[in-house]
Amino acid sequence: MTVAKLWGGRFSGGPAQALEELNASISFDMRLAPYDLLASKAHARVLHRAGLLDDSELDRMLTALTELTESVAADEFPVSVSDEDVHTALERGLLERLGPLGGKLRAGRSRNDQVATDLRMYCRDHARGLASRLVDLIDALVSQAVQHVETPVPGMTHLQHAQPVTFAHQLLAHVQAFLRDLERLRDWDARAAVSPLGSGALAGSSLPLDPARVAAELGFESSSANSMDGVSDRDFVVELLFVTATIGLHLSRLGEEVVLWSSSEFNWVVLDDAYATGSSIMPQKKNPDIAELARGKSGRLVGNLTTLLVTLKSLPLAYNKDLQEDKEPVFDSLDTLELLLPAVSGMIATMSVNASVMAESAPRGFSLATEIADWLVRRGVPFRDAHEITGAVVARCAAKGVELHELADDDLASISEHLTSAVREVLTVEGALAGRTTPGSTGPKAVTTQLADIGDRVSHWRTWADTTVVPD
Known part of the structure; x- marks a missing residue:
């Protein structure tokens, strides 16, 4: 059965091959077919409620749409460039099954609102x-x-040990x-849960349709304003x-x-x-x-x-x-x-x-330097001074080719009177991590809290992801 273009009424001839090939979207929009068919069923029901399809016509229409859905799902519905797009192809399939009755489904809708809905x-x-x-x-x-x-691992900024x-x-x-x-x-x-079906080409419809009810049937929250x-x-x-x-x-x-x-x-x-x-x-x-x-x-x-x-x-x-x-x-x-x-x-x-x-690489690159500065701050040294003192410690270590925990007590004391051997209590990775207890920080206790919160949130998201938004 040969079906004319949906737009061919005022044209005396068919499109040039170049136009037909350029204009066709059937090669990629056929994946919208299941959604177009669901929308077509909802539209058939709204036409029935408007008195534009009688009971028998609605039953035949829904039966044909179901058959067409099964044919598409089984990859048994052939399409070609001459179908132009998914809407034309499916109307052809409907006409093949229903004859002139299939043409009634187009009332009150346009490919413009169809594709936006699909x-x-x-x-x-x-x-x-x-x-x-x-x-x-x-x-x-x-x-x-x-x-x-x-x-433990070395946390990095600028891809340098931090x-x-x-x-x-x-x-x-x-x-x-x-x-x-x-x-x-x-x-x-x-924001996407708004149905355009009922908008027609651009101006709505003069037929007594019910866009809000169609929207609800298709899983939308509302219809276009x-x-x-x-x-x-x-x-x-x-x-x-x-x-x-x-x-x-x-x-x-x-x-x-x-x-x-x-x-x-x-x-x-x-x-x-x-x-x-x-x-x-x-x-x-x-x-x-x-x-x-x-x-x-x-x-x-x-x-x-x-x-x-x-x-x-x-x-x-x-x-x-x-x-x-x-x-x-x-x-x-x-x-x-x-x-x-x-x-x-x-x-x-x-x-x-x-x-x-x-764990072996975690303390490298003087990554415990901030622990020294914080240790000094806890002993009343202004952070500005603590930063300078710690910088001098790092410079001494770099000159001697040693890590922070390897610097001798005499070297520490020569840099600042505030640096006593007690500073070594923070010069371990384990101590540094254990001290990070504020919410969102890297210490094991804080991370355990973060894991518990993530577990609760993931459970919520799995439920949301499994919720069906498009009706069967």
Whole structure:
């Protein structure tokens, strides 16, 4: 059965091949078909309530839409460039099953509000899946952290040894970033839960439809307050792309650290064979490809956000064909993270930690210097003076080629009268960590508290991620 274009009524001939190929989006928007069919069922019911379909017509329409849904799910519904887009293809499928009755479904809606609705449903549905994968990564990081609450490592700034921290604390710093990503997804979802269906092409409809009821049937919280905004708004796509780009940045930072940790120079962790690759010429190599791909794909995620921002920046109201370019960037970003997050989670969950190497390197680079300054402050020395005194101690150690705890008592006393042998009580990594007890700090007690709080929050997020927002 040959079906005319949805827009072909005023045209005397068909489109040129070049236009048809350029204009077609069926190659990528067919993934919206399940959502378009759900929206079509809701629209059929609203047409029935408006008296535009009788009982028999509604039953036949819903039956045909169900059959079409099953055919699409089984990949048994063929499409081609001549279908132009998902909406045209599905109307063809409906007409093949119902004949002229299938044409009644188009009343009161436009491809403009259809695609805006479909894409919101798709994004909200897949955002929950993204959240679930983020929770899995958080679980992997937390599982490693639990084993290393007291494992010291050199905390760094400017990639230079700064102060000792626990490895758990460093892992949980990444967890906090991913928890913020989950919060962004939830905040985004609240704004995305608005149905454009009923906005028509841009002006709404003169038919007695019920956009609010349709919105509720499709899992939305409300319907669009302005029909022009309903069909032209793509803020929800931009915001989701910002969230995915930010997740990419956080994965990139974690990936960079894993690259460093697994290097021969650091030797802090060893990656499991299942989550590393080798070299085609150097048999000894174990390459952290997952971590490097996490780093590399962040550029792709940022690029997708930039692409859509540039596309949207000068569009007049309401719908413009430029908006066809909104789908591929968000599809690609979600696909990328759906592939990347499980790999990173597996890499983190299975890596072995060389705790002894970490502990041995923790005090190097005069990382306990701040402990001396704080010790002096507790004895009444102004921090400005304590800083200068400690700097002189570091300079003496550097000149002698020794670490802080190796400096002789005579050297300490010659630098300042305040420096007695009692200062040695803070010149141990264990003492430095134990002294960090304030909320959010790196001491084992504070980290244990942080772990408990994260456990409560993760339980909440897993429940949220598992909540269905798109009806079956």
